[in-house]
Amino acid sequence: MKGALEGIRIIDVSRVLAGPFCSMILGDLGAEVIKVEHHESGDETRGWGPPFAEGESAYYLCANRNKESMTLNLKSEQGKEIFRKLVSTGDIVVQNFKAGTLEKMGVGYEQLKEVNPHLIMASITGFGLTGPNKDLPGYDYIIQAMSGLMSITGESDGSPMKVGVAIADVLTGLYTCIGILSALHHRNNTGEGQEIDIALMDCQVASLVNVASNYLFNDISPKRMGNQHPNIVPYQVFHASDGELVVAVGNDEQFKRFTTVLGRPELANHEPFMHNKDRLQNKEELIPIIEALLKSKTKNEWKTQLDIAGIPNGPIQTIAEMFEDPQIQAREMLVEMEHPKVDNLRMTGSPLKLSKTPVTMRKHPPLYGEHTESILAELGYNPEDITKFKQNKII
Known part of the structure; x- marks a missing residue:
């Protein structure tokens, strides 16, 4: 059976978690995802460990299946030319550079839509493309602190605590997926592309749900309650x-x-x-x-x-106990994939269970630059061109 997003090509120039997590979900749903990485270092999470398995970091592996990887020097004129050509073949760009970075490089949304008028670009930043904080870097931990989330997390007599995973990144990845799918629906109806301005801070604030609503009703800042609930007992x-x-x-x-x-x-x-x-x-x-x-x-x-x-x-189960849970196994939330370096790569499965267009685990998390040459060849570059790109540090 075909994936729901088969035929959609995503150019992912994001790193770390929110963007890659978003594009992995879309890849699970059948989209083709090309991960464009820095030509010298790649996605930072490739080095975030231990643990490592045969040189591949667990952090990188968690958010990058169903993708191909190519390297590219986006600061070079030739690299920008290749990127524009690649974007002309795609549907969506996912990026999480600081606000204005791609525009200064000549490959922002307004510039790229000249080569692809139907382009959808999802721009993920810490604080958004507008407002007094738009130029500040946004890390999950900082967002958890500034959004109020940490102020309500932890024991009542203890210090504010962060959530045990990078929850602002994860939620932003999910919201970005929603934005992309909505933009695709609009494009299918009108032919128009658009830019999606999505901020970690906005997503985390929206995700405060009833806690934020409680404050807006009574103007009393919620306090930490440990593992108790502010509205329900027991x-x-x-x-x-x-x-x-x-x-x-x-x-x-x-x-x-x-x-x-x-x-x-x-x-x-x-x-x-x-x-x-x-x-x-x-x-x-x-x-x-x-x-x-x-x-x-x-x-x-x-x-x-x-x-x-x-x-x-x-x-309350440990992670080990959770993965041994018969319910988790029955729901295929633990999957194994073939990988060129890691034997029986184990990963969390997808929670999306679609009856007509099921998710598939088609491609292992790619090795650094694994598909650079094949993607360039598809774009029309010959072996001599590719050799020159390597010599000139374009790839």
Whole structure:
């Protein structure tokens, strides 16, 4: 079966995570992705490790399957000429240079659409192409700090904490995918390309969802609550006899069933706990009762009983435990790929399960510059040209 985006060519000149993660998703969906890398050093994440496998960094491998790699010196006139020719054959450019960088080099959106009027360019920056911070570099960690995310993450009596993954980059990659697919739909209807201005800061602020909404309603800055929820009780981490689990009771009916599983059904009829607003107000009394009861059994014993009762719950698993989970394996969220250097390369799978146009793992994360010569040949350059490009440090 064909991929949903088969026939779409993406020129990806982004590095690190947000852009490459976006283009990998589009590649999984069937798009052809050409990763254009610096002619001397390549994507920085190639050197981010350990761990490495046969010289390939785990960080680089996580976001670059279903792509081809070519090297190119975009500061040289010949390199710019090659890039323009490549863009003329494509549909989408994904880039995350600082605002104005490509324009100064003569290959910004307004300049490139002269060679490809239908071009869609996704420009990813830390703070956007407008505003007083537009010229500042944007790293995920900085965005987590400035967006307010860190101020609400961590224990109430501890320091602000970042999320355990580069969540601003990941969310920006996802939002960029949405923008690209929307622009493709518009182009299919009108023939018009466009530039997508997308900022890590904007994406992270938008992703504050209910926490931001709570503030906008009452003008009170949310505080860190550790693993508790600002609006729902009980909805947090608890200790079983052998480890930790999360219980997420979302409504009053669930609370009744939960208290029955705990062996204390009368709690649901106790006036201070009958409704969520009451439980929220009286959580300092309720939570210790629940904690004491949950310590009487193992987390798996509780999971069995809570699952039967329809109470959302789950043990806190390590990454190793997660990948051993039968559900993860059944959903093909652990996949193996052939790779020219790494035996049985293991990667996370795609969460996109399309019945008519399924995702495919067609191409291993490319070696540095693995496809430079074949792409140049496709563009019409002969072996003598390619030799000169190498001699002149164009590739």
